[in-house]
Amino acid sequence: MSAEAAPTPPAKARGPGDSSGKTRAPLLETRGLTKIFAQRGGRPPVQAVTDVSFSIERGETLALVGESGCGKSTLGRVILRLIEPTAGQVRFEGQDFSALAGPALRAARKRLQIVFQDPMASLNPRMRVLDIVAEPIVVHDLAKTREERRTRVTALLERVGIGADALTRYPHEFSGGQRQRIGLARALASDPALIVADEPVSALDVSVQAQIVNLMADLQAQQGLSYLFISHDLRVVRYLAHRVAVMYLGRIVELGPVQEIFSRPQHPYTMALLSAVPTRDPAKQRLRILLEGDPPSPIAPPSGCSFHPRCPVYAEKRDQRCRTERPLLIRRSPAPGTLGKPGSGSPAADAPSLAACHFAGQTPSLRAPSPD
Numbered sequence: 565m566s567a568e569a570a571p572t573p574p575a576k577a578r579g580p581g582d583s584s585g586k587t588r589a590p591l592l593e594t595r596g597l598t599k600i601f602a603q604r605g606g607r608p609p610v611q612a613v614t615d616v617s618f619s620i621e622r623g624e625t626l627a628l629v630g631e632s633g634c635g636k637s638t639l640g641r642v643i644l645r646l647i648e649p650t651a652g653q654v655r656f657e658g659q660d661f662s663a664l665a666g667p668a669l670r671a672a673r674k675r676l677q678i679v680f681q682d683p684m685a686s687l688n689p690r691m692r693v694l695d696i697v698a699e700p701i702v703v704h705d706l707a708k709t710r711e712e713r714r715t716r717v718t719a720l721l722e723r724v725g726i727g728a729d730a731l732t733r734y735p736h737e738f739s740g741g742q743r744q745r746i747g748l749a750r751a752l753a754s755d756p757a758l759i760v761a762d763e764p765v766s767a768l769d770v771s772v773q774a775q776i777v778n779l780m781a782d783l784q785a786q787q788g789l790s791y792l793f794i795s796h797d798l799r800v801v802r803y804l805a806h807r808v809a810v811m812y813l814g815r816i817v818e819l820g821p822v823q824e825i826f827s828r829p830q831h832p833y834t835m836a837l838l839s840a841v842p843t844r845d846p847a848k849q850r851l852r853i854l855l856e857g858d859p860p861s862p863i864a865p866p867s868g869c870s871f872h873p874r875c876p877v878y879a880e881k882r883d884q885r886c887r888t889e890r891p892l893l894i895r896r897s898p899a900p901g902t903l904g905k906p907g908s909g910s911p912a913a914d915a916p917s918l919a920a921c922h923f924a925g926q927t928p929s930l931r932a933p934s935p936d
């Protein structure tokens with residue numbers, strides 16, 4: 565699968581849309597979501613996720629991209645309440661998910677599932693596939709008899725392209741791609757509305773990645789599922805996502821429709837990520853922007869715009885605002901042709917890109933930033 569070869573992949577689901585024209589609350593909404601990890605031994609806290617607000621519509625894939633350590637997994641886990649947020653709120657299916665407890669929380673959890681990067685680590689090696697996939701069915705009491713449970717698991721496996729002969733086998737007897745299919749079957753078992761997929765294809769061979777991504781797109785088209793698709797691979801993101809959120813040091817720095825992000829990135833960090841995507845066509849090779857050094861530590865994020873020490877635009881302009889004033893995630897410049905257009909009823913698909921940069925949209929020259 566190559567982003568260049570398939571700019572408009574046929575497999576991508578139609579995406580969010582509401583032909584009725586009525587506005588509905590989004591499926592999921594986060595408001596000011598923040599996670600600070602306290603550390604033992606007097607070490608300073610880690611600001612893993614800071615003030616994240618976004619929404620996901622029904623049937624939509626929102627991709628979350630960014631370098632390793634920027635807070636993607638923490639954000640996914642905080643949304644699911646696998647870890648509790650330090651601040652902020654999650655609204656899901658019209659409820660304040662953050663405030664739910666007991667049976668109400670359990671019921672809402674059915675509708676929010678997760679798929680992990682490494683299916684070998686996330687599937688219990690001592691359990692048969694039947695019992696692995698049946699787990700959510702048992703936890704949420706979704707089948708009355710053993711026979712009914714088996715029938716449901718068989719149907720779930722069929723949906724992800726795994727035959728019934730798998731029922732009595734163990735995870736190690738399958739390939740990485742098959743194990744990820746089994747992970748998806750388990751996630752689907754409780755009829756979720758949203759699946760948080762944390763780097764679900766990153767550990768797989770490229771050819772297998774395409775199969776799993778296609779399967780996810782098919783499942784979305786059939787069931788109207790939504791995904792928060794966490795990935796550092798922009799080619800996969802371009803293929804599957806409807807919108808993209810770019811994360812840097814715990815904050816969203818750019819958020820917009822996938823075409824906008826790929827064709828008119830506003831934030832220099834997004835430009836740098838895109839310029840690192842390999843392309844076989846030299847004519848299409850973008851300006852390569854070097855990201856010097858590692859991301860700074862989330863223990864002590866830089867002042868102002870936390871990207872400024874690595875930013876090629878700051879390297880050129882040396883504008884003190886970048887050092888002193890944190891840029892807000894707001895609409896910076898209207899995309900050509902979108903001003904004054906009536907909405908189609910789907911707020912997310914129509915939304916312009918938001919960027920947290922004082923110089924949004926300005927393409928840096930080739931010069932890499934030099935140290936202060």
Ligand SMILES: Nc1ncnc2c1ncn2[C@@H]1O[C@H](COP(=O)(O)OP(=O)(O)O)[C@@H](O)[C@H]1O
Nearest residue numbers: 601610612631632633634635636637638639862
């Ligand atoms: N339980 C934890 N305790 C302390 N720090 C953590 C914990 N989990 C993650 N972190 C830190 O939070 C930051 C974000 O991590 P993570 O969400 O895993 O990033 P990503 O998934 O984008 O690679 C990293 O600096 C990581 O070391």
Ligand SMILES: [Mg+2]
Nearest residue numbers: 636637638762
């Ligand atoms: Mg991660």
